[in-house]
Amino acid sequence: MTDSVVLDAVDLHILRLLQNDARTTYRELAAEVGVAPSTCLDRVARLRRTGVVLGHRLRLDPAKLGRGLEALLLVQVRPHRRELIGPFVDRIRALPESRALFHLTGPDDYLVHVAVADPADLQRLVLDEFTSCREVARVETRLIFQQWECGPLLPPSASPSLSAD
Numbered sequence: 001m002t003d004s005v006v007l008d009a010v011d012l013h014i015l016r017l018l019q020n021d022a023r024t025t026y027r028e029l030a031a032e033v034g035v036a037p038s039t040c041l042d043r044v045a046r047l048r049r050t051g052v053v054l055g056h057r058l059r060l061d062p063a064k065l066g067r068g069l070e071a072l073l074l075v076q077v078r079p080h081r082r083e084l085i086g087p088f089v090d091r092i093r094a095l096p097e098s099r100a101l102f103h104l105t106g107p108d109d110y111l112v113h114v115a116v117a118d119p120a121d122l123q124r125l126v127l128d129e130f131t132s133c134r135e136v137a138r139v140e141t142r143l144i145f146q147q148w149e150c151g152p153l154l155p156p157s158a159s160p161s162l163s164a165d
Contacts, residue, residue: 004155005050010035012154014043015052019152022056067097067115070144071122074108075130078137088135097125108140 007015013033017024024032030040047053062070077088085103092101092112100113116122122141130139 005047005052007052007155011043011047011052014040014047015154016152018044018053062099062115065115066117069118069122070099070113070115070147072142072144073110073112073114073126073130074138074140074142075110075112075136076107076138077109077135079135080109084135088133091129091133095125095129097121097129113144 026037026040030037097114102111130136
């Protein structure tokens, strides 16, 4: 487990703002946070250098790219051995339909988020790319009706606590 990075209120404010819009300029960030632009630039550079900020991603609408059906695939790999994990992960990550891949505990070994054109495309993906692999013992499919973005990721001590009233 990696060590946590100590973040103050200015760092947390910067992180909140950048998670809402990563295109915010340093000048806009600085004005919102109440520091000089050079200070803001130094803060963001430190957040990158220490690994708090891993990068910036462009969010796309899968439906506009012809991939209007999204699903979660629960996959069991048997035998679940280290020498099979690397090649399996590489294969799944290389699929253009794969959006995210999670290695799990419990009865299922992997959770794969995929985006496909339609049900026939999903069936093709499951049969041709998953169950055709000898090490894949089972695939269970869950269609995604809708998904929501959640609030910014912050350290536990900076997250608002819920109180029972």
